[in-house]
Amino acid sequence: MTAPEPARDDRPTDRPATDTPTSGNPTAATASPAKNTPAGSSAAGSTPGASTPAGSTATGSTATGSGSAASNGTAAADGQRERDGIGEVVLRLDGVVKTFPGVRALDGVQLEVRAGEVHCLLGQNGAGKSTLIKVLAGVHHADEGSISWLGEPFAPASPQAAMRAGIATIYQELDLVDDLSVAENAFLGHEESRGGFLRRRSTAARTKQILARLGHDHISPRRLVRSLPAAGKQIVSMARALSHDARLIVMDEPSAVLAHDEVENLFRIIRELTAQGIAVIYISHRLEEIRDIGDRVTVLKDGRTTAANLPARSTPTRELVSRMTGRTIEYVFPPREVKTGTTPLLQVEGLSREGEFADASLTVKAGEIVGIAGLVGSGRSELLETIFGARPADSGTVTLNGKRITSIGGAVRAGMGMAPEERKSQALLLDEPIYRNMTLATFSGYARGGFTDVGKERAAAEETAEALELRPRDVSRAVRTLSGGNQQKVVVGRWLLGGTKLLLLDEPTRGVDVGARAELYQVIADLAARGVGVLLVSSEVPEVLGLADRVLVMREGHLIHEAPASEIDEATVLDLVMAGSLMEGEPA
Amino acid sequence: MTDQTTKASLPAQSPPVEPPPAPAGQRQSPANWFKGDGAEPLRRNLGLIGVLVILVIIGAATRPELYGDATWVKNNTFTILQQASAIGVVTVGMTFVIIGGGIDLSVGAIIAVAGVWSTTLATQSYGTMGMIFTALVVGVAVGLINGVLISYGRLVPFIATLAMMVAARGVAAQISGKQTQVSANTTINDIASTRFLGIPLLVYILALVVAAGWVLLNRTTFGRRTVAVGGNPEAARLAGINVKFHTVLLYALSGLCCGIAAVMLTSQATSAQAAMANLYELDAIAAAIIGGTLLSGGRGTIIGALFGVLVFSTITNLFAINNLSTEAQNMVKGAIIVAAVLVQQFRYKSLTQLLGRTKS
Incomplete structure (x- = not known):
């Protein structure tokens, strides 16, 4: 249960956009998830290798919204060329709608996430990204549409239910308790206990294990979270996700609080997680990051999917930006005569x-x-x-x-x-x-x-x-x-x-x-x-x-x-x- | 439609010192301060008034022979009011502090320091005004220390006033040498026994403080700032209100009320000692809370706090005339605090639900 070094060798950090042919069998990359998946999720974790990349791509393109079918066809093909090592579809959203009083926050979202991929969500403020991840995290419940998780209909009743199902969310505002230790935060809400007494030693040991998996075994499980820098807190959030044996980790702008070299470290961890077959939904406004870490991109605008499964590295910026802009909401700005002062x-x-x-x-x-x-x-x-x-x-x-x-x-x-x-x-x-x-x-x-x-x-x-x-x-x-x-x-x-x-x-x-x-x-x-x-x-x-x-x-x-x-x-x-x-x- | 014309232009800008003249009919002079919402405090405190009535009925039922005597009833009412007078004054100050988002656990201790300091032989030699002046100044000074510690020392109000509660009792014991200091000043001693138009002077003092507190809270900029500071300190700060300085003033006000109460209690006992006004902080907080003051700040009424005090002193009186133990009395008081807060929560909840409905 250590950091999967061999997997990293198969997935160089600087991957050219078109290096892998479609037909290539991703033996090494798909094998590593099975090897490295923790025991708790081994049953599900060993499946990615079974599905062929070609098969799943076909499903991907048919599942996307009709409004953007044309672009998705090419996108899916590009995505296939992009890289291998992506497993079967673990999460699929179809026509998901969520309304709040006066606002249709989600208005038909299509999303498809595969095991072992970094799927980027792109969209302007108010596009519905936050609502979408809250639906996945069990905070909100979708009004319409279908969500399937590991092939079964999915409607988490609570954040705990989503966590138990294997979907962990790392919010932008890290939801850690400053005055608890790293281990206590990692296992908050599902503490290891016997007869009501905390099993501190085994909790600490398990936390240590998870931290090692994240490449951060130098962080003591007993350390107070308050004393950690922002990057360290993010590691703890990720440790919490892994403590649930998460198979999908949703990260909401994780790099916003990080300095440049810390972002590099974050990416290293994400690559190790995906190599273990864990899927990541990555939200960021920084295109360079998306190009660096992402596999596929889904673009949201006004609560709708405007483009799905675009290849993260090869889609022109122009296209991404155009998918995000051009409002359907009418902004009515009053005409006005500008009469400004001189000083x-x-x-x-x-x-x-x-x-x-x-x-x-x-x-x-x-x-x-x-x-x-x-x-x-x-x-x-x-x-x-x-x-x-x-x-x-x-x-x-x-x-x-x-x-x-x-x-x-x-x-x-x-x-x-x-x-x-x-x-x-x-x-x-x-x-x-x-x-x-x-x-x-x-x-x-x-x-x-x-x-x-x-x-x-x-x-x-x-x-x-x-x-x-x-x-x-x-x-x-x-x-x-x-x-x-x-x-x-x-x-x-x-x-x-x-x-x-x-x-x-x-x-x-x-x-x-x-x-x-x-x-x-x-x-x-x-x-x-x-x-x-x-x-x-x-x-x-x-x-x-x-x-x-x-x-x-x-x-x-x-x-x-x-x-x-x-x-x-x-x-x-x-x-x-x-x-x-x-x-x-x-x-x- | 007139809508069109009013829409075209925003109101004329004018500096805050010279607000646009309001229609003459809407001008408020001191004469109609009490108009309009005059009955509102009574309506809001119907529950507490109900409790008071019930307590009187219980009293009349348990001791019918006493309640049959009109003179006894009158005197007993004055007894209740007199017992409520000092704690009532303290509660007015406490209500301001709590509405302003704080708490003052040191009120009992401040009374002790003020009472002891104003009855030392040295102070007594300065005569009546010297003693009263000393009590008030000591009260304000200790309140100021509380306020400065909380505002500028950034101590949590609970901690700062808890420390003051311990320390001030120590100061009082030190000054008095743990002795009861008898007041030789007959003017001071006579305050408690003097009646004007048949009503005890202490009751007038209580009425005066309550009235002043009501005006201060509801009709002055100070009161408005208090509600703003307690209700949303950030909004108050961003509106240019000096939140820290205002907080200092609130604790000083509480200290002033303690100084007044110290004089009243000294007069009642014709002496002062370090242990005087024991647990007044809890009675004052409880009275403010059951009077509808929100412990988190931003909402509360002086009239409600007064009714809270009256409920407590009526209970005390009820147990006294029936020769019942103080233990049973405390149990009932505790139950009343819980019941009052539960009722308020329920009422507030249904109110917000109502407002939520009208919105959508």
Whole structure:
């Protein structure tokens, strides 16, 4: 039960796209899973070698959605040429639909995952990737469509059930308990015990074994997870997956928290896992990683599979990006006349925060909308919060109208307002009435001698509610009862009341339905027309392009590109954001 | 439609110091502070009022001969109110702290320090105002230490005030030399026995503190900040409220209430000692909680807390007139705390379900 060295020899890390002929019998690669699969799953683990690659490819292409059948045909053939060593189909999703109130998060997903492959899921934010993995993990239940796992219908009632069935999920936000040891975390929820007493020694021994399998036997099972770096925590998450004898491991952006050399190590582990016949669903926004580690790619857009089983290494970036873009959701951006001031309202120079972002410089003029495009974790939200004074900067300056901003109080007094990313936890008092939420930053202004004047507050809030077309208009309603879009209007209304000159918006339309989005866009445009400067952050590229006058692209803590919104398109931004190779030419 | 015209322009921007003038009818003057939602606190506390009525009925049923005597009933009511007065004052401060997202376990100990310090021979030599001033200043000072430790020392409120609870009792014992310090000041001693219009002065003090607390919570910027800080500290911070400083003020307010209570208790006992106001922290927290204050902060009422205090002192009185043990009394108190919180949870749940329905 050691790391499968021979298997690695058969699977060189730098695999050319077309090195293996279709007819070649992948003896070595398919044999190793059987040899190296842990005893617990040996019965199922030994099967991959039985199915022929040609047979499974045929099933693959017929199973994919009718809407993209043409592309799938070629994709499947390419995928076959890509590499061998991929076993039988272990997971198959067909027409899976999941609706939440107001949103069709999954709208007919096709997915096919084979034993021993790294299957990449690609899609923009909101494409349904998170919902999909939650369906697989047993957190959500599909409304329609079929899921088969190891040839049988699969509908896990709970995350535990999915785990027991052999599907483990490593979430982006690692779900570890910091104050438990590595071993305790690995076996959390299925502790080894006898008569209610933990069997600490055997747990530690088994954890040690799993860590060795992951090539990390230097991590002590007794060490507290708190003391591990991000990469170490990820190893523990993987150890937990293996402690369940997982046959499929879903990894949601595992590289987002890792440094470059740690990513290499992650890939080494993934290769060892797949060599043991374990299937991996790998989600990442970084195309270079997908090319490096992935075998096949399925692209999601608006909850639908737009392309399935594309070969990860040889599919042109252009095609991948085009499958991800071109919205079916209509973004209605209000037409507007741009009348910006001449002097900068906000000036940010060389702003840095260790480990978050570095040397950020930007300006926003009065009446201008500046958009920052970037992935989650690129440092964009941290940058916005630092500009607002909510996080102390390590170096650099923020000035608004010539005034240095160093604290929230100073920012608010100087005329800055912010609608943070997490509306409910960072901006609203959910049980308090609308008008009190609207006046949260300004109620002192309505007070005389410290005594609040509810009448004045209500009148001002009602006026703002009318202007923002807030529904319901009754400002004494608790904010909890409002829809996401109307809650966001309350937050924006708060800063309107304060006479804000610069508004910072972090993901303003997250959790807002399509109709309310258009209204929010109108509100933002109106604000700019009245001379308010807007600095906007969004993971939705079309939103940034449609709303902003000027676009900044942020990647890994750096502002890497700036262009007028009219001179840049979605594909270019997406490519910059994902660090793809569009600029560097296509792979052969 | 007028909709079209209002939609076209957003409200005129004006600095927060000069809000747009509201329609004259909606202006609020101090005269209509109590209008509108005046009956609301009563409605919200119907359950506790019900409990009070039941307790009185039980009292009347168990001791009909006493309840037949109108003079006795009047005096007994004043006894209950007088017993509730000091703890009631403390509970008002506690309610602010809890609504603001904290807890103050040191209130009993603060009372002891304030009481002992204000009755040393040296302090007594400064006369009545000197003694009252000392009690209030000591209370505020200890509260400030709590607040600074919690806000700027980043201690968990539970830990900081637990430490203060232990330490302040120690300080009180040190100052008093473990002796009971008798108050020779007749003005102080007379507070407890003085009646105005037939009602004990202590009851007036309680009423005054409760009224001031209600206005402070519901009608001032301080109260608004308290709810914001306790309900969602991050939202309050991002709205430009100085959460840390406000938290310090809340503990200082609790300390001030303890100082007032120290004077009241000193007057009742005509003395002060290090063991005075024992377990007041638990009674005050329990009263605030059964009065509808959310232990996690952000929600609570002063009137509810007052009813909570009254329920407890009525139970104590009920057991006293029936010559029953304090053990049985404590068991009943414990049961009432649990029952009150269960009822609240149920009510809150059904309320949110109702709101959820209207939303969809």
